[in-house]
Amino acid sequence: MADIDNKEQSELDQQDMEDVEEVEEEETGEDANSKARQLTVQMMQNPQILAALQERLDGLVGTSAGYVESLPKVVKRRVNALKNLQVQCAQIEAKFYEEVHELERKYAALYQPLFDKRSEIINAIYEPTEEECEWKADVDEEISDEMKEKAKLEEEKKDEEKEDPKGIPEFWLTVFKNVDLLSDMVQEHDEPILKYLKDIKVKFSEVGQPMSFTLEFHFEPNDYFTNEVLTKTYRMRSEPDDSDPFSFDGPEIMGCTGCQIDWKKGKNVTLKTIKKKQKHKGRGTVRTVTKTVSNDSFFNFFSPPEVPESGDLVACSKCQTWPLSFSSLKQLLEQKKISNGICDDDSEAILAADFEIGHFLRERIVPRSVLYFTGEAIEDDDDDYDEEGEEADDEKDQNPAECKQQ
């Protein structure tokens, strides 16, 4: 029998290979490693060693300060030099985002003809040609011929029953109702008004102006207010904060302004009148008082809480610096660092939500409204917000310009 011990697997006969069964495996070259592992295990069981390790860890973990400061002075110096370089990077980054903003403005002009056509189709100003309507159904939606016949009959019946509607009725109202973030804002009394919403446009600040974008809500003539357009402008910060340059992560919404709505008489859904009976504490007499209070309504969107403008970006003495990014706003809310005064909890929550909505309208709704109308985009967005610790959705992360609040 040939001595075949210690031969490389690859050298062996194919025939031999088939007749063998694996008996046991030994690992070589790892003896040193296993010894080390054994030692480690022993060490970790020694309480004194554990205590010392723990102390060291406590000092190091989580505190960047601790680790860096423990470095030799001459190294620390170089780390500080790197930090200064990093500040310069942040300033260059700010310029990068300005140029991205310009690029967005340029492309907004390229999208606009398509959005204009969209608006014309929705509002029955333009009827698309056969060719323009040719759309293959999804492969998934293959229907049997029988079903198709049935559907056709039903449709013809429907068409007889209904008048031929113009455009795409209630397009934007439907979009609002399909999207949780928006439907949360819409009350019953808002719906008849939103039926008159014919278009939403995004406008970008011009070169040289402070970075901002504006949402324009275009309405058909209606019984509720005289404005043709309601606007909401979001102001952005696009420079690193001198006191905290490393927190800069791209432009952030920092404040917003609405517009005045010229309500027709008795039609202001943002107010309601209530009657109150009051009892005089002393005399015991009762009187009835009418009072006007604010009413929940989507149209409060155009009267957001005021964010005072300020050169050094501080809103009130009890607050951290303003502007706050959406995420840091939420953080402060959670940590209850925001107390009374200008910045009460409700205002903060409203503003944070408002910024999110403005951003969402700009980035998702306006550019892809038909997909929110049909519902296709809503499933996609749900994937984005999946919180259950699943692996990151890579596709969403690849955008170079990411989903930053621009």
Added chain:
Amino acid sequence: MADNSKTEDTASDSLEAAKNATNKKEKLADQVMQNPQVLAALQERLDNTSLTPSSYIETFPKAVIRRIDALKKLQVKCAHIEAKFYEEVHDLERKYAALYQPLFDKRREFINGEAEPTDAEAEWHSENEDEEKLAGDLKNAVVIDEKAEETNVKGIPDFWFTIFRNVDMLSELVQEYDEPILKHLQDIKVKFSEPGQPMSFSLEFHFGPNDYFSNSVLTKTYKMKSEPDKTDPFSFEGPEIVDCEGCTIDWKKGKNVTVKTIKKKQKHKGRGTVRTITKQVPNDSFFNFFSPIKVSGDGESLDEDSEFTLAADFEIGHFFRERIVPRAVLYFTGEAIEDDDNFEEDEEGEEEELEGEEEGEEEEDAETDPKV
């Protein structure tokens, strides 16, 4: 107008009426929902008609569906314009990479001791200066003896290695035997594809001379897709990493940490004889990063495990490009890691109840003048 009856504070008449009506409605609804026959009928209805927006649309007249289809076609055109937008963003990134590069080159010089920062370049005041000094003094008190040696230390030792240790996503890849090799890592660069080339970016890992391999640079290239998929144009969200390529590492003899040798005893089924063979098998190592699984070219999809590994790889590539390389010092000190952690925590509990409370309708306020 005083009413002399001693009534408690109550809601106005109209409000009360409204409340009563609502209460009645609610009671009725409750009753209905408890009737089994009604429930069964409701359930049948629900089963037959799903309430998704898409089925809602199927109820529309043909003319409207036609127009919706026209909007979809417009949307496809938008997706193609968007693809061009992202190409231009990529061009912009390439342009700015050139603007950052002098700063990154200087960074490399300081890290590797090729240059020493001037006093002006090294001046830094942080907000937590006092805190940090205290922490530093405490630490230094313990290691007095070592200090004398440390004035000779060059650059920032183990700079990139420390970053690997600090960042979970990376430290998970690093084995013990990788560590001595990683200490030779001097720089990581990001390079962008040129105009006209298919969109991609490369990570270049620059190593100092060492005992492990002869390459001075190890590269990983990530290929991207930046066009909407013809079969699913609406899923386009910008460029995506779709594939990656590593490089060959020229290991020095006996130093290849990506393979290990094992001995196996095998028994011949027929003859009963036993032999020992040695075999080379893959070994866990960070350096497998440079031999990624190939995305199959012939359209065959990978098994779940492989897909998962690839996805993780893409995430790492992206993270190097977007965060680590641009902000390395902040990952060295740990500042950026706290930021990243905070960001992740915020993702939970996104859905807050935002409605302000309804104004209470009862008030004890006899002092104020009535407002009419």
